[in-house]
Amino acid sequence: MKKVAGILVATSLLFSLSAxxxxxxxxxxxxxxxxxxxxxxxxPWDSIKVQYTKEKSLPTITLSIADPSFDNPTYYLFSDKTTLVIDGVVSDLKLVDTYRDRTSDLGIFEFTPAQIASIQNAKKVSLRVAFDNKNTLTWKVSEKMVNEWKEVFAGGRNVTKDQNRISLQNSMPQNMHSTHHAN
Structure with missing residues (x-):
């Protein structure tokens, strides 16, 4: 009985680590x-995805905002006037694509090497997301999320001393946008 209880405790710890x-x-x-x-x-985001394939391209960020009224022209058309603010320094994010699927409007932006380097030492990061047909949204990126971006930019290696996390292959749920970004 003690072995079974031990196995259950160990299993629950493993599941909490992967989550x-x-x-x-x-x-x-x-x-x-x-x-x-x-x-x-x-x-304001339904989903924020930062991804990087070192050997192929610069990292991208995909912002998704829910648009339950697909048949209604209230969609969000992301603009190339979107900026990244790192410790008060403003720089443009390159708009790669903007489109809508059945439930969301998406904007895909590319980070520059200078932005990546600045994020590595950043204390505050925010986005000013501009739309061609809506008001600009300003969004403060959480410290936890910035640390995740640093890890992505570093190729999956933990980059902060106080992080107690591991990278697991395919641990994130894939959503319907993933097929659009498949390599």
Whole structure:
């Protein structure tokens, strides 16, 4: 009986560790690895996904905002005037794509090498997300999320001394947007 209880406790600890892991990896068809941090329901966003395949491109951030009225023209059309604010310094985020699916409107932006370097030492990070047909949204990125981005940029390695997390392959749930971004 004690063995069974011990196994149950150990199993529950393992499940809590995997639920806490926020950075996941995906091995692509060409044997490259994509590092992904995805958070749901934070601020105005339905989903925020930062991903990076070192061997292929610069990291991107995909912002998704729920649009339950697909047939109603109230959608969010992301703008190329979106900016990243790191410790008070403003820089432009490059708009890669904006589109809508059945439930959400999405904007995909690319980080520059200078932005990546600045985020590594950042104390405060926020986004000023501009839309062609809506008011600009300002969103403060949480410290936890910034730490996840740093881990993604570092190729999955924990980059802060106080983080007690592990990266697990395919630990994040995939949503319907993932197929659009498949490599």
């Amino acid at each position: 806490d892991a926020a950075v996941s990896t995906k091995v692509n068809k060409d044997d490259t690895t994509t590092y992904i941090s995805q958070t749901y329901l934070s601020g």
